[in-house]
Amino acid sequence: MKIKRLYQLAEKRKIAIGHFNVSNIETFEAAVRASKKTKKPIIIAVSEGAIEHSGLEFFVGAKDYYENKYNIELFLHLDHGYNLDIIGEAIHGGFDSVMFDGSHLDFSENVRLTRSIVNQAHRYGAAVEAEIGSIGGDEENVKNRKIIFTDPLLAQDFVKKTNCDMLAVAIGTSHGIHKFLKKSELDFKLLEVLRKVIPVPLVLHGASMVRSELVMDLKERGVKINNAIGVSAHDLKKAIGLGIRKINVDTDLQLAMIVEILDNIYDGQDSLKLYKLLNQAGKAMEEEVIRHIKLFSSK
Numbered sequence: 001m002k003i004k005r006l007y008q009l010a011e012k013r014k015i016a017i018g019h020f021n022v023s024n025i026e027t028f029e030a031a032v033r034a035s036k037k038t039k040k041p042i043i044i045a046v047s048e049g050a051i052e053h054s055g056l057e058f059f060v061g062a063k064d065y066y067e068n069k070y071n072i073e074l075f076l077h078l079d080h081g082y083n084l085d086i087i088g089e090a091i092h093g094g095f096d097s098v099m100f101d102g103s104h105l106d107f108s109e110n111v112r113l114t115r116s117i118v119n120q121a122h123r124y125g126a127a128v129e130a131e132i133g134s135i136g137g138d139e140e141n142v143k144n145r146k147i148i149f150t151d152p153l154l155a156q157d158f159v160k161k162t163n164c165d166m167l168a169v170a171i172g173t174s175h176g177i178h179k180f181l182k183k184s185e186l187d188f189k190l191l192e193v194l195r196k197v198i199p200v201p202l203v204l205h206g207a208s209m210v211r212s213e214l215v216m217d218l219k220e221r222g223v224k225i226n227n228a229i230g231v232s233a234h235d236l237k238k239a240i241g242l243g244i245r246k247i248n249v250d251t252d253l254q255l256a257m258i259v260e261i262l263d264n265i266y267d268g269q270d271s272l273k274l275y276k277l278l279n280q281a282g283k284a285m286e287e288e289v290i291r292h293i294k295l296f297s298s299k
Contacts, residue, residue: 034289133170195243
């Protein structure tokens with residue numbers, strides 16, 4: 001299970017692996033180029049919505065293609081899997097890891113389903129990420145979630161009963177651009193306790209920084225965004241220091257690409273060919289991925 005070696009390396013170096021969501025050829029290659037340029041491994045993540053958009057076979061094929069094209073090792077991950085059929089297809093199709101999100105279920109049902117998926121995945125050499133507690137905000141298939149902080153004793157029991165390989169914990173983050181009311185604020189005391197009692201790598205979801213430059217640019221283009229507050233770079237570094245070993249990023253990538261597309265449209269480009277807009281947006285995403293890789297891997 002090669003992806004577990006990646007987490008072991010992160011633990012040894014006390015850094016976090018960057019998890020970056022992609023949905024099509026431009027976003028996939030943007031993430032790959034960033035990994036190649038920084039010489040740092042990353043996890044390329046796809047959601048069930050992305051699979052519906054581009055097809056599971058595309059992502060498996062793209063992984064093989066770009067590994068050969070750029071001569072690097074890539075890790076493919078299913079993010080927030082709810083549909084058991086899709087999770088099974090990802091496992092059988094060659095994904096390195098899958099996340100089963102049973103955090104909306106009661107504890108016993110979450111344990112039962114997670115354990116079943118772990119048994120299936122391990123037979124195919126894939127790792128499983130699970131979740132205890134609830135990340136705030138909206139995400140595909142689950143709307144208007146409130147933050148339910150991870151209970152350390154429940155989490156410890158959950159990992160023991162399911163044998164999951166990684167655990168996503170809720171310490172105050174949310175999906176989307178509206179993460180906090182006033183400022184970035186994570187429960188680091190809880191994180192310290194979780195690290196002590198949980199024997200598997202910890203994952204932080206909803207961790208985009210929502211950089212003010214991107215928000216201001218969108219506002220100038222007429223996009224209505226209020227109270228857009230992300231996780232600060234300082235808090236991300238502190239979380240890594242306290243044991244977070246994978247950090248999920250999606251919103252920041254979306255914002256960077258949307259800004260680039262709008263800038264090209266509003267600045268009166270002679271050509272508005274879609275592939276050219278998408279290529280430019282891909283370059284903006286690449287820069288954003290590089291920014292995060294450097295943050296997650298620096299001391």
